[in-house]
Each structure stands twice: as structure tokens, then as C-alpha cells.
Amino acid sequence: MGNCLAKQGDDDQVKKKITAATNKPRTSPATAPVECSIIHDATAALEAPCTGKIVKPNLKMFPLDDLKTATRNFKPDTILGEGGFGRVFKGWIDPKTFKPSRVGVGIPVAVKKSSSDSLQGLEEWQSEVKFLGKFSHPNLVKLLGYCWEESCFLLVYEYMQKGSLESHLFRKEGPEPLSWDIRLKIAIGAARGLAFLHNLEKSVIYRDFKSSNILPDRDFNAKLSDFGLAKLGPINGRSHITTRVMGTYGYAAPEYMATGHLYVKSDVYGFGVVLLEILTGLIALDKNRPTYGQNLVGYAMPSLSDKKSLKKIMDPKMDQQYSIKAALLIAQLILTCLESDPKNRPSMEDVLSTLEKAQSIKHKPKVKKALNKEQPKPIHYSNGYSKSRTHSPQ
Ligand SMILES: Nc1ncnc2c1ncn2[C@@H]1O[C@H](COP(=O)(O)OP(=O)(O)OP(=O)(O)O)[C@@H](O)[C@H]1O
Numbered sequence: 001m002g003n004c005l006a007k008q009g010d011d012d013q014v015k016k017k018i019t020a021a022t023n024k025p026r027t028s029p030a031t032a033p034v035e036c037s038i039i040h041d042a043t044a045a046l047e048a049p050c051t052g053k054i055v056k057p058n059l060k061m062f063p064l065d066d067l068k069t070a071t072r073n074f075k076p077d078t079i080l081g082e083g084g085f086g087r088v089f090k091g092w093i094d095p096k097t098f099k100p101s102r103v104g105v106g107i108p109v110a111v112k113k114s115s116s117d118s119l120q121g122l123e124e125w126q127s128e129v130k131f132l133g134k135f136s137h138p139n140l141v142k143l144l145g146y147c148w149e150e151s152c153f154l155l156v157y158e159y160m161q162k163g164s165l166e167s168h169l170f171r172k173e174g175p176e177p178l179s180w181d182i183r184l185k186i187a188i189g190a191a192r193g194l195a196f197l198h199n200l201e202k203s204v205i206y207r208d209f210k211s212s213n214i215l216p217d218r219d220f221n222a223k224l225s226d227f228g229l230a231k232l233g234p235i236n237g238r239s240h241i242t243t244r245v246m247g248t249y250g251y252a253a254p255e256y257m258a259t260g261h262l263y264v265k266s267d268v269y270g271f272g273v274v275l276l277e278i279l280t281g282l283i284a285l286d287k288n289r290p291t292y293g294q295n296l297v298g299y300a301m302p303s304l305s306d307k308k309s310l311k312k313i314m315d316p317k318m319d320q321q322y323s324i325k326a327a328l329l330i331a332q333l334i335l336t337c338l339e340s341d342p343k344n345r346p347s348m349e350d351v352l353s354t355l356e357k358a359q360s361i362k363h364k365p366k367v368k369k370a371l372n373k374e375q376p377k378p379i380h381y382s383n384g385y386s387k388s389r390t391h392s393p394q
């Protein structure tokens with residue numbers, strides 16, 4: 001048995017959640033959150049089926065000491081990131097026994113550890129185990145197991161090599177800027193994950209759709225993480241009324257913010273905001289931008305309907321290497337996702353098919369004339385006029 005050794009997070013790194021508001025006493029749960037059986041082979045757990053399905057939760061209950069060893073005592077240089085729940089560490093385990101292994105041996109895992117002042121706490125941890133342990137889909141991050149000991153709550157996930165979409169889009173000293181094709185690939189993966197949840201017999205509302213919860217693997221196949229806020233959805237498009245409004249400012253749908261009414265289509269709004277981030281390279285909410293531009297939706301929406309203004313807000317990091325026709329299609333899609341009446345927003349299946357259509361529109365780079373030395377020279381007649389002239393000079 002050990003103690004929780006990781007330090008508290010820096011406040012400025014933690015994004016603003018909408019009153020995550022779990023002011024409840026944080027005690028260890030008396031019973032396991034879901035019926036879980038111990039699995040003995042992570043390779044099997046990581047082999048995603050082609051399509052999604054609901055599976056019997058098959059989660060490993062990790063001893064805290066094992067997770068400490070796997071992350072070298074939650075060493076700061078293993079930190080992958082930090083959110084409202086706490087810090088995320090990279091660790092290594094044996095894929096057969098799930099026992100900790102040496103760095104570089106076995107498989108890498110991401111260990112999310114609650115910080116002692118986490119507002120999200122126990123309830124989210126339970127929800128994560130309940131939902132994510134149950135679903136198996138190539139576009140949902142796999143939860144391998146969990147741990148709760150000594151008032152520490154931990155979750156162990158498959159490790160996603162490329163971090164989060166957020167880090168790729170916005171981090172200044174981050175990885176290479178994403179190309180248009182990769183951006184679309186990520187959007188399509190995320191849309192597939194969300195469509196799967198919405199189309200379950202009892203649809204699941206994700207509730208916290210945002211770029212930091214979209215994690216690409218080494219080939220940029222995107223997976224959704226963090227089901228801590230997920231809710232079973234309403235039936236027949238009616239709303240699910242929640243007493244506490246949760247989610248993240250900048251992404252949450254207006255009807256949900258205003259009334260607490262939650263619809264499957266509230267997720268579609270969040271998807272529209274992320275698409276807007278993908279297009280513009282600007283984060284949904286940024287207090288450091290001038291007042292008029294702090295909220296991305298308010299700032300960028302008026303520019304989405306015509307080509308000229310759209311070009312002005314497109315992410316300059318893409319260096320215009322995209323088809324403007326495809327970009328316009330995405331811009332139109334965003335406008336429908338951001339409709340104020342949830343009924344007018346498209347379903348995630350419709351969103352997916354529009355994204356796939358945009359993906360099929362290929363970019364034809366314009367060849368600059370001045371640099372165009374390779375082109376065949378026009379054939380000149382002896383009088384010095386090229387053949388392409390329709391009329392001979394008088
Ligand atoms: N499975 C994973 N593999 C690799 N990196 C991960 C994984 N899960 C999380 N991370 C990294 O840790 C960061 C923090 O994740 P976390 O979900 O705790 O917070 P967040 O999504 O930024 O905020 P919030 O708490 O509001 O959801 C992510 O942005 C990502 O960079």
C-alpha cells in the first residue's frame with residue numbers, strides 16, 4: 001500500500017469546466033462501480049473489433065503499488081498532460097500479466113490519477129468505468145482497468161501515441177502542424193466514435209466533446225476519451241434534464257447552458273465547435289484574444305458562409321494546402337451543427353457522410369506561373385504570336 005505521491009496541478013493548466021460541482025464528500029466507494037472481472041491479457045483487450053459493440057466489462061483492478069512502479073512513482077517526466085480530474089502519466093506494463101514492466105518493455109499505458117483537490121472526483125471516475133469499460137469500438141479509447149486505494153482514484157487506458165488533437169492544433173512549441181487531410185481523418189474518426197454512442201439502443205450523450213478529449217494514435221486514427229460526464233440519453237429526441245450543468249465552456253450547447261436540457265444533438269453542437277477549431281486553428285475559448293474574438297463561435301460564424309471571408313479565417317498553418325471547395329462544405333456543415341435549435345442540427349451519421357464527401361474532394365495545388373519553368377513553351381509563329389491566339393493580328 002502506498003500514498004498518492006504526485007504533486008498538485010498548476011491551476012493555469014487546468015481548463016475551465018462548467019461547474020463540475022462535485023462538492024460531495026470524496027470517500028472510497030463501498031462497492032465496485034460495475035461488475036468487473038479480471039483480465040489477464042491486454043493484447044486481447046487492445047485488439048479492437050472493426051465495428052463497435054457492447055461488451056461485458058472486463059477490467060483489471062490494479063493495485064496502487066503496481067501503478068506506482070509502472071510510472072516510476074508518478075515521476076514528473078512521465079506526465080502526459082493534466083485535466084480537471086488530475087494528471088495523466090505514461091507507464092509500462094506486461095501485456096499478459098498486467099504487472100509493471102521496465103520502460104520500453106511490454107506495452108505503454110496512460111494512467112490518470114485523481115488529484116486530491118479534483119472537483120470531478122469520484123462520480124466521474126465511476127461514470128468512466130461504467131461507460132468506457134462497456135464499449136468496444138475502434139474510435140473509443142480503451143479502458144484497461146482502474147484502481148482505488150487510499151482515497152486515490154486511478155484509471156488505466158491504452159496509450160495514444162499522438163497525445164490530443166488540442167495539443168496538435170494549438171500548442172505553439174508542439175508537433176508539426178496538421179495537414180488538411182490529417183485534420184479530416186481525425187474529424188472522421190471522432191465522428192464515428194460519437195455516431196456509435198448516439199446509435200446504441202439506449203443512446204449515450206457524451207456531454208464533453210472537445211479537442212482535448214480526441215486522442216489520435218500513431219496513424220492519426222482518432223479515439224474519444226473521458227466518459228466521465230457521459231449520460232444515458234433521452235428517448236425519441238426528448239431532452240434529458242440534468243440538475244447540474246457540466247461540460248466545458250466554449251463547447252457546450254446553448255440550450256444545455258441555459259436550461260440544463262440535454263439532447264443527443266447537444267453533442268453535435270460540440271462537434272461543430274471542434275470542426276471550427278480544426279478549420280481555424282483557434283481554440284474555442286481564449287481569454288487572451290481581443291474581447292470580440294474570445295469565443296470562437298461568435299467570432300468565426302459570420303465568416304463561414306462565403307469563400308472570401310472563409311479564406312481569411314482558415315488556419316494559416318495549413319499554408320492554403322486544401323481544397324477551398326472541401327473547406328466550404330465543412331463550413332456549411334459547421335453552420336448546421338451550430339444551429340441554435342437542436343432539432344435543426346444534423347445527426348452524427350449525416351455529419352459523418354458530409355465529412356467523407358469532403359475527404360473525397362482532392363486539393364489541386366495551383367502552379368504559380370512565375371515558377372512554372374517545367375511547362376511546355378507556347379509554339380510561336382514566325383511573326384512572333386503564339387498559336388493560342390484566336391485572332392491573327394491585322
Ligand atoms: N490515453 C492517453 N494516451 C496518451 N495521452 C493521454 C491519454 N489520456 C490523456 N492523455 C493526455 O493527457 C491530457 C489530459 O487529459 P485529461 O483527459 O485528464 O484532461 P483534459 O481532457 O485536458 O481536460 P478535462 O479534465 O476537462 O477532460 C490530454 O490532453 C492528453 O494529452
Ligand SMILES: [Mg+2]
Pocket residue numbers: 083212213225226
Ligand atoms: Mg480529457
